[in-house]
Amino acid sequence: MAELDVQVVATDHAVWQGKARSVRGRTVEGDMGILPGHTPVLALLGQGELVIEPTEGPTVTAQVNGGFFSVDSDQVTIVADDADLS
Amino acid sequence: MGAQIRVYRQKIKSTSSMKKIFKAMELIATSRIGKARARAAASTPYAEAITRAVAAVARENDVEHVLTQRAENPKRAAVLIMTSDRGLAGAYSTNVLKRSESLLARLAANGIEARPYLYGRKAQAFYDFRSREYDKVWTGNTDNPEVEVAREMGTLLVDRFSQDTDEGGVDELYLVYTEFESMVKQEPVVRRLLPLAVTESDEDSPVVPYYEFEPDAEEVLDELLPRYIESRIFSAMLEASASELAARQRAMKSAADNADDLIRKYTLLRNNARQAEITQELSELIAGADALSSS
Numbered sequence: 001m002a003e004l005d006v007q008v009v010a011t012d013h014a015v016w017q018g019k020a021r022s023v024r025g026r027t028v029e030g031d032m033g034i035l036p037g038h039t040p041v042l043a044l045l046g047q048g049e050l051v052i053e054p055t056e057g058p059t060v061t062a063q064v065n066g067g068f069f070s071v072d073s074d075q076v077t078i079v080a081d082d083a084d085l086s
Numbered sequence: 087m088g089a090q091i092r093v094y095r096q097k098i099k100s101t102s103s104m105k106k107i108f109k110a111m112e113l114i115a116t117s118r119i120g121k122a123r124a125r126a127a128a129s130t131p132y133a134e135a136i137t138r139a140v141a142a143v144a145r146e147n148d149v150e151h152v153l154t155q156r157a158e159n160p161k162r163a164a165v166l167i168m169t170s171d172r173g174l175a176g177a178y179s180t181n182v183l184k185r186s187e188s189l190l191a192r193l194a195a196n197g198i199e200a201r202p203y204l205y206g207r208k209a210q211a212f213y214d215f216r217s218r219e220y221d222k223v224w225t226g227n228t229d230n231p232e233v234e235v236a237r238e239m240g241t242l243l244v245d246r247f248s249q250d251t252d253e254g255g256v257d258e259l260y261l262v263y264t265e266f267e268s269m270v271k272q273e274p275v276v277r278r279l280l281p282l283a284v285t286e287s288d289e290d291s292p293v294v295p296y297y298e299f300e301p302d303a304e305e306v307l308d309e310l311l312p313r314y315i316e317s318r319i320f321s322a323m324l325e326a327s328a329s330e331l332a333a334r335q336r337a338m339k340s341a342a343d344n345a346d347d348l349i350r351k352y353t354l355l356r357n358n359a360r361q362a363e364i365t366q367e368l369s370e371l372i373a374g375a376d377a378l379s380s381s
Binding site: 007009010011012013014027028029032039040041042043044068070072077079 | 125128129131132135136138139142143233236296297298299300301305306309310313316317320
């Protein structure tokens, strides 16, 4: 099964990196879910929760306050100003 | 008598206590470089991601944005100069300031008014001493820069750039900092940050993805570009801090070596003086004894 290659970075450090089944985040216009095979997207993140479901292990949630994310051939890059894993 | 020996003893003592300071500074710098480089490395994924995104937007759209617009004939330029807060780093700050001076001279020759923005107490001291004007100064943490400062700089400078020239805005933004090439090589460089030159380097990406934008391309760009500037400034700060520490380590290493040489030299001189004193005392004694026995 296809999987997403996810990378979460904050301004001064990498927050999380790994394979995931799905990513869900809040953009400025509403929630957005990403599954493998998603069309390339560049979206602005609003304030809210980012939920990553890794292929292995428990769900990862992070509080994100502004930033953007890009999806490009199953490569998901989330660039956040302040991201805290919780 | 004995005065010379005392002088040499004093010199040896003060030199060895200075040597202790140099050694300590060198060790501190060495231990911090690792951290500074790690921080610089940790910030690269962010910078890369942002650069990629900006390039992606630029590729698909004719970028019409305030930050990419080049002024017909620029009148004013902001120059952000990054030096260190503290000295004892060899020529580190001097080199950056020298580089900035030549940039300012070039701007002046082209009829562009330069507005200096300073980072680091050394730059501030340089400008204050010459009673030259500057727009703003940030000091405090040049060897361990903070994201917040970079953000503040980014916001301020982007604001200045967005303003009309007639209202005090600037047409160009230059950044002067020290690039960290390796532990032994750091080079002061000038980079033009604004107006942005979004260069297309897509020869190595055969499949050009067509992005969808959310909410739309313009707004994404609006959000991306200031962030891009910020990230450029922040990585410059991190590189400058690594360079500062490397320069300090090198300066302190050679200072400690010089102190060693001096101590060796003074020890020799001291021994010579002591021997001379003994010889003289002996010859005086013998001369005295001779005088007594011959009388």
